[in-house]
Amino acid sequence: MGISARKEKILRAVVDSYIVSCEPISSAEIRERFLPDLSSATIRNELSALEDMGYLEQPHTSAGRVPTADAYRLYVDKLMPKKKLTRNELKTIRRYFDHKMTEIDEILHQTARVISEITNLTGVALIPDVTDAKLESVKIVKLTDSLVLIVLVTDGGILKDTTAEIAGNPDEGYLRTAGNFLSAAYQGHSLGEIAASESLIRAIKKEYEQLFKTIIKVIKKHAGGGYAGNIVLEGGAKLLTQPEYANTQKARAMLEALEAKEQLIPALTGAGARDIDINIRIGRDNEMGEGMPECAIVTANYRINGINIGNAGVIGPIRMDYSKVVSVLDYIGKTIQELPDGERPPDTDRDE
Amino acid sequence: MGISARKEKILRAVVDSYIVSCEPISSAEIRERFLPDLSSATIRNELSALEDMGYLEQPHTSAGRVPTADAYRLYVDKLMPKKKLTRNELKTIRRYFDHKMTEIDEILHQTARVISEITNLTGVALIPDVTDAKLESVKIVKLTDSLVLIVLVTDGGILKDTTAEIAGNPDEGYLRTAGNFLSAAYQGHSLGEIAASESLIRAIKKEYEQLFKTIIKVIKKHAGGGYAGNIVLEGGAKLLTQPEYANTQKARAMLEALEAKEQLIPALTGAGARDIDINIRIGRDNEMGEGMPECAIVTANYRINGINIGNAGVIGPIRMDYSKVVSVLDYIGKTIQELPDGERPPDTDRDE
């Protein structure tokens, strides 16, 4: 059961206004700026009704109205205008992506950075879990007598490498052969499978056993370990420009939540985030997960040539410019789509 | 020309007190807590003299005294007590370093993290410039048909790797040979030299030329690029617990300075930081470099087996517990000294 068109107009006015000013808005101001054909008294009646419906709140009796989290929810689902980015903003985004990038990490870092720059919120990116990635090959490179570099290449070009110490000073040929052997044995299996299954050990020749154990350890480190360390944040300090964090108390709670990145995982990966392109979650205290302060998270899922390369978005106060954020995420999606071919996104206009 | 012993005692009392309370201290309180044998009037006279000498300030006429930056300088150079870390703190440090770490990056990350945890300030680490590192070998590993991994191994075990796209789908043997060839040609030369000199190109066989150019690009990226990206920060939000940043204005200035990591470079690498083990710089506005707010930076230079592995320390308000910070940096130094051998630092006592 919906609400009347007029109520929607008024609610939208409240949210639109509050998003930029962070101040309660009065019936008179709504009339003046958004709905001059109605009297303030009528608007007041509607406001009162919207308050009863749980969409608005008053900080105190003689103050204007402020949207609730429910109002934002309705706003993003139904009322939100489609905002266009300015030329400068488009240019900024393009500039961030105008050189070749081969590593997913780098793309996501850049994405988080540009999101933060444009929205003045904290940019966040989630580097995808490699547990389900299929192993293509294992390369083992000798660095020094006791140190090797283990490189795991997976489908989608994801790449994980780690140095490991190794005993017995094996020669390069041996390591190469071992790498080829392991590649052959494991090719097509996901890292998760490899980390989990003990049975595959049997297939391994005796002479590779020590090396094998080391590599399994490396794979486990990447596969089993959850997302910790795979969350990228850019522009944490930007949040302090937002008036809701003028109070140091709240600012600290928020920044601490950001520093404990693991806490963010449920908020970034929760239900619903999987299949749709843009995911907006608006949460009061503890709705976002244990210890997370009241905030909103908007993320997009990015793909290149159909291959998932990760999620990126913003984290900020519930009062944020959702429309702009969505536009930014959208345009970035188009931009990185075209990245590998060096093409420009279709709606690009070049201006000096 | 020094100051009298009694003045030193009083100054130390002021600083010691201010470090923990962040409140101006009165003559009466000094008498009570530090120097019961003197009258407050005498202390008042001395305070007045110290103020004339530039070591103390009054926020206003009827307030107690507060140390100036000069006072901190004198304090760390001469007056500071040697504080012992608590058992818990020692344990915390040891826990951070109780597993094997082969990568310098990882050690410095951990260092910054533990420093932040114990001091409640922002931990900072500077990963050393590789411009002067001598190249030991170049490894080129084929990942996919068009992608190779270029690994640069330098003396001291420093390692830089980057993926690069490459045309012509060369086979593995070719890449290995090319790697060996380049290793031989460049071994012993510093990355800086290699990046700078064009003359070495002549020695390169025609067939390696394209690959060579790619690798030079990679080396230049690491060698010429300055420190950007080599600065590690941990615990930025911790600063908000410090009373000097209760004011959001100042907090933002500080956090923004931290985000623009490049700005930190002069502060971390300035004159004097080179040869001594622990470097304390206490700066008023702009003394630390353009755009840096008033703050203090304490760093230590860490070595393993005589090889420099980087600097790490804290950044925080001028009012910080220098003694504790120095103790922490010191103990970390001992701990990572012993890291590769798995030994414990000498003064370690194990308690459950």
Added chain:
DNA sequence: ATTTAGCAGTCGTAAGTATGGAGTGCTAAT
């Protein structure tokens, strides 16, 4: 000559009070 007690003077902080105005809810008229 140094130290100290005593006291006047300064100034910030906290608490209390008054005022203005912003905004609402309600009522009654349209």
Added chain:
DNA sequence: ATTAGCACTCCATACTTACGACTGCTAAAT
């Protein structure tokens, strides 16, 4: 159903007062 009008609420601001924390100075004591 809408709206003008008005009484009412309550916050923000400014102003005042009182208190008390410290100092600096002077004069006496050591």
